[in-house]
Amino acid sequence: xxxxxxxxxxxxxxxxxxxxxxxxxxxxxxxxxxxxxxxxxxxxxxxxxxxxxxxxxxxxxxxxxxxxxxxxxxxxxxxxxxxxxxxxxxxxxxxxxxxxxxxxxxxxxxxxxxxxxxxxxxxxxxxxxxxxxxxxxxxxxxxxxxxxxxxxxxxxxxxxxxxxxxxxxxxxxxxxxxxxxxxxxxxxxxxxxxxxxxxxxxxxxxxxxxxxxxxxxxxxxxxxxxxxxxxxxxxxxxxxxxxxxxxxxxxxxxxxxxxxxxxxxxxxxxxxxxxxxxxxxxxxxxxxxxxxxxxxxxxxxxxxxxxxxxxxxxxxxxx
Numbered sequence: 001x002x003x004x005x006x007x008x009x010x011x012x013x014x015x016x017x018x019x020x021x022x023x024x025x026x027x028x029x030x031x032x033x034x035x036x037x038x039x040x041x042x043x044x045x046x047x048x049x050x051x052x053x054x055x056x057x058x059x060x061x062x063x064x065x066x067x068x069x070x071x072x073x074x075x076x077x078x079x080x081x082x083x084x085x086x087x088x089x090x091x092x093x094x095x096x097x098x099x100x101x102x103x104x105x106x107x108x109x110x111x112x113x114x115x116x117x118x119x120x121x122x123x124x125x126x127x128x129x130x131x132x133x134x135x136x137x138x139x140x141x142x143x144x145x146x147x148x149x150x151x152x153x154x155x156x157x158x159x160x161x162x163x164x165x166x167x168x169x170x171x172x173x174x175x176x177x178x179x180x181x182x183x184x185x186x187x188x189x190x191x192x193x194x195x196x197x198x199x200x201x202x203x204x205x206x207x208x209x210x211x212x213x214x215x216x217x218x219x220x221x222x223x224x225x226x227x228x229x230x231x232x233x234x235x236x237x238x239x240x241x242x243x244x245x246x247x248x249x250x251x252x253x254x255x256x257x258x259x260x261x262x263x264x265x266x267x268x269x270x271x272x273x274x275x276x277x278x279x280x281x282x283x284x285x286x287x288x289x290x291x292x293x294x295x296x297x298x299x300x301x302x303x304x305x306x307x308x309x310x311x312x313x314x315x316x317x318x319x
Contacts, residue, residue, distance in 0.1 A: 005047070006044070006047065006076070007040075007043060007044065007047070008076075008077065008080055009040060010040040010041070010043045010044040010047075011044065011073050011076060011077060012030065012040075012077060013026065013030065013036075013037050013040030013041055013044070014040070014041060014044055014052060014066075014069070014073055015070070015073050015074060015077065016029050016030050016037070017037065017041060017053065017060060018053075018062050018066065018070050018073075019100075019101050019125070020059075021058070021059040021060060021061065021231065021232075021233050021256070022058075022059040022060065023037050023038060023059075023060065041053065048065075048069070050063075050065040050066075051063050051065065051066075052065065052066035052069065053066055056233065056234070058233055058237075058256070059233065061231045061233060061234060062231060067231075070127070071127055071130060074125060074126070074127065074130065075130060078124060078135075078140055081122070082140065093120035093121055093122045093287070094119070094120060094121045094122070094142050094143070094285050094287040094288060094291065095121075095122045095124050095135075095140070095141045095142050095143075095285075096109060096121060096122070096123055096124065096141060096142070096143045096144070096145070096291065097123075097124040097125075097126055097132035097133075097135035097136055097140070097141035097143070097144040097145070097146075098123060098124070098125060098126065098132055098144075098145050099125075099126050099127070099131060099132045099145070099146065100125060100126070100127060101125055101254075102232070102253055102254035102255075103145070103250075103253065103254075104165055104167045104250055104251075104252030104253060104275060105145030105164065105165065105275050106123070106254075107252055107254075108145075108164065108165055108275075108295075108298070109121075109123060109145070109291075111298075112290075112291060112294045115294075116290060116294075119287065119290065119291075120287065121287070121291070124140060124141045131146065131204065131205075132144040132145060132146045133146045133151065133155070133205070133278065136159070136278055136279070136280070137155075137156070137159075142279065142280070142284075142285035142288060143277055143278060143279040143285070143288055143291065144277075144278045144279075145164060145165075145275050145276070145277060145278075146205065146275070146276065146278055147205040147206065147209060147273070147274055147275070147276060147313070148161040148274070148276040148278060148313065148316060149205065149208075149310065149312035149313055150204070150205035150206075150207075150208030150209060150310070150312065151203070151204055151205035151208060152203045152204070155278070158280055158281050158282045159278055159279070159280060159281070160278070160279055160280075160281035161276045161277065161278050161316060162276060162277050162292060162295055162296060162299075162316075163274070163276055163277075163295070163299045163301070163316055163317045164275045164276055164277045164295040164299060165252075165275040165295075165299065165300065166272040166273070166274060166275070166299075166300055166301075166303055166304055166307055166309075166317060167250040167251055167252055167253075167272055167273045167275060168250075168251045168265075168266075168270040168271070168272045168303070168307060169248045169249065169250055169251070169266055169270070169271045169272065169273065170248075170249055170251060170263050170264055170265045170266055171185065171195070171246050171247070171248065171249070171263070171264040171266060172236070172239055172246060172247050172248075172249045172255070172261055172262070172263060173239065173245075173246045173261075173262050173264060174239055174240045174241060174242050174243060174245070174260055174261065174262065175240075175260050175261075175262055176242075176243040177242070177243055177244065177245075177246060177262070178243075179246070179262075179264050180262040180264070182264050183264070183265065184264065184265040184266070184267045185264055185265070185266060185267070186266075186267055186268045187217050187266055187267070187268060187269060187270070187271065187308065188217070188268070190217055190219050190266070191217060191218040191219065192218060192219075193219060193220070193246075194219070194220040194221075194222050195214075195219055195220070195221060195222065195246055195247060195248055196222045196224070196239070196245055196246065196247045197210050197221050197222065197223060197247060197248055198222075198223060198224060198225045198226055198235065200221055200223045201223035201224075201225055206273070207223075208310070209273060209310060210248070212310040212311075213271050213308070213310075216308065217271075217308075226238065232255075232256060233256050235247070236255065236256050236258050236261060237258065239261065240258045240259075240260035240261045241260065248266075248271070249263070250273055269306055269307055269308040270306060270307050270308065271307070271308045272303070272304075272307035272308065272309060274309055274310075274313040274316070274317050276316060276317075277291070277292060277295045279292075301317075304317055304318045305318070
């Protein structure tokens with residue numbers, strides 16, 4: 001049996017398109033032309049014998065096969081990067097894991113890198129299958145932005161945590177939703193309603209966060225998943241077109257634009273997702289010091305008093 005040889009450049013092209021949902025943005029990230037990105041995807045599809053993307057009105061979305069390939073592509077590239085770093089003569093960069101490129105932690109990390117141009121730092125992007133915490137525990141990363149509590153497995157005692165960012169949540173609704181004309185809604189007013197959070201279907205620290213929020217505010221967290229391979233773009237389209245669907249969204253999350261989408265702040269208290277910086281206290285990377293100092297200096301502790309947090313997170317973020 002002849003096994004297909006995967007071109008890592010083509011795999012990087014696939015990953016960039018999957019993350020951005022548009023060939024133009026992927027080309028900008030890779031520093032190549034849109035035509036070159038298309039050629040890489042076509043080459044990869046030819047090798048695999050499958051279609052990886054389908055076109056939509058706003059860009060492209062992974063097919064079901066593309067969605068299955070996505071976490072494996074990330075793992076493959078991470079292993080390739082680790083292999084290169086292992087044989088280099090100079091020390092490897094600080095590897096910092098984030099859950100996804102749209103997450104608030106990425107914006108905080110890029111803020112740090114813009115002000116520390118000499119920092120040798122690599123961003124390791126995880127997902128629901130291989131999370132940022134998994135990357136840290138498997139030693140694929142030296143630090144991770146993630147929640148310090150919850151999830152199917154507790155963190156080992158040697159993993160240290162520092163508060164990095166409290167991210168208040170708002171509601172995303174379509175313009176025909178009953179809340180669309182509101183600037184803000186008290187959390188208590190959402191009691192008895194249903195909020196669609198399909199990502200909470202995965203056993204994880206964020207699923208536990210939404211479970212605790214639902215219990216606290218008497219909100220039904222709907223974890224029904226969208227159709228396979230639909231991605232965040234399709235989810236946004238469904239909410240924008242609906243007069244009933246709504247979802248929680250972080251204030252600093254990079255949400256795809258849609259003209260029919262409306263944002264409604266949740267207040268009194270504002271539920272906030274607690275992003276911590278995690279690292280191995282027994283074997284810290286020597287370049288972690290500056291990033292840790294950055295997180296401690298810029299953590300928005302002044303907002304903590306007006307936010308709702310799960311009880312396990314309060315000592316780290318409020319105490």
